[in-house]
Amino acid sequence: MCGITGLFSFDPSPGETVLRAMTDALVHRGPDDSDVWLDPEAGVGLGHRRLSILDVSSLGRQPMSSACGRFVIAYNGEVYNHMDLRRELPDYPYKSTSDTETILAAVAAWGLEAALERFVGMFAMALWDRQERKLFLVRDRLGIKPLYYSPAGRGWVFGSELKALKAHPEFVPSIDRDALSLYFRHNFIPAPYSIYRGCRKVMPGEIVTLSAAGEDFKRYWDAASVWGRGSAAQLECSSQEAVEQLEALLSDAVSQRMLSDVPLGAFLSGGIDSSTVVALMQADSGRPVKTFSIGFGVEEFDEAKHASAVAAHLGTDHTELYVTPDDLLRVIPDLPRYWDEPFADSSQIPTYILSRLTREHVTVSLSGDGGDELFCGYDRYFWTEKVWRAMNRVPVWMRGLLAGTASLLPLRSFDLLGVFGKKVSWRLDALRASDCRELYRYFTSHFKRPDEFVLGAREPATPFSALAWDDDRWKNMSLYDIMGYLPDDILTKVDRASMAASLEARVPILDHRVVEFAARVPQNLKVRDGKSKWLLRQVLYKHVPREIVERPKMGFGVPIREWLRGPLRQWASDLLAEECVRADGYIDHAMVSRMWREYLGGQDHWSYYLWDVLMFQAWLREAE
16 A cells, blocks of 8 residues: 655656655655656656555565556555466566556556456556656546545646645645535535645546646446446346355455455454454454454443454454543544545544554454445435335425425524424425435435535535436435445545555455445345345354344444533634634634534534534644
8 A cells, every 4th residue: 555646747847856745745655665756858757655565575666667668657556366467467577576567567468448447456546658648547446545636837736645736836725615515515525526626536437647638537437337237237046146146256355355465454343344354354364363443431332342242253363442532532633634635524533543553463454344335234225215205105295385484484493492493494404305316415414505604605516416316216325325425435534544554454345346246236135124234244144143243233433422512622612713713714603603502502413513614624724
């Protein structure tokens, strides 16, 4: 795992000093080695920070040139099937055992797109074609690894994180209020947007080509097409055959991700997804797998005892750390620096602490992310289905009348009813949804009208919000999350938290072959008898007794509502001070003051809205 950066400019090159400064801004992503490659005549420079995983010798150093001299690459990630690809390319004069060299061999032999179609892995890469004088920026299919780029002077700069771009003297960071409105809706900023105007995230499964002709965009893989093809060609087999097919796919995905020249382990929460990954790891390993979890003193948020039970059954070498509120609170000031743009999923805190603990023992860790999106694991899918069915029993004209009447009532009329009034208010507001897509968007939104909260903003559409929905609501909800919540919240959280600790995190459930299989799985194999992830559970039950893992779903969260009245009160009060928020000029200071005042008065529902504001304010102070 690594950090990459670079530039492509039609002005005279700014030189090696600037390129090294951009590269060194990513030292946490690659503490083991660093190098740059610069072609002043072409105006191209590539930088690389290395976390050595495969071929830890100097032969794996990047940026790396192809044997023919045509291509130069800076690459972050892993191509897990690279040794299989080498057997298809025996004539290439390999000098190392690194997957970077395999990528170059594949591109030289087959071309970029054909090579990408064969890669199984996670990656973000910059590939310079000296012959065509084009720079290709590429991101893996699911968006596991990040890549930003932006105009700068008469050219572009790019990098794994925004801090690398900001190290270039011609990158001018200007906050994009429209993107900020997306943040307050989702608690993350979805691709292709970033917090800075004109700065873009490469989309999952996208190739961005930069050249004298400008920018060109091409998708070599996209979830919407995969989900569409899956619906048209659903599995036609018995339940048991489907379980066996999924287990075979997952076993291979896990086995490939255990390839490493450095110590390897796994995150274990004791839930369905991480337990499945660890079970398959242990089945493939001749020694106890190293597993890691953290626990809290608050029962509502503590998964450690469940993880310990799974670890004991599987016989893993388990390490757990019980953390105190002080341990968690000490991390908070560092969050804006690691995430680089506003991000308000509070589970980033324990994820970072878990990554830091894990890095004390191993350099690579497997994670169970992806099962909820692929196999309908979120409770909100059930809520949306239930509410939509209930709404359909109410005539459209009556729903419109109720919602319209509610909008005419003074907001204070609901406030007078306390918590009950809030519940009535949001339910009436939800009636505005004209279809299930709008209802699901409403349920998954934090601020419901963020362009009114962000001053001077106009909320833009996103690739997932613009999707047309058909009658298969469960499929649509999953796809909505696969295109948005998964890459821009879950995977962003795991990437930044793990890389801040110089730890490589691998996500086998998001092997694209598993994703394409999940697209073909009929709904009755995903949700059955009121239980989510039915098919995935059947794989797990072959390795772990169901009584050990069957429990209500628990998020990897922290007690925000208690903290903001307790140990974080002064920190929050300083960031939410009305005069400061007003002076910044980005968000509605009167609304912020109202939320804080009412929260302190006992209205707990404001706590997560306030966390969104606090993470923006903290980021803004760090960015200044």
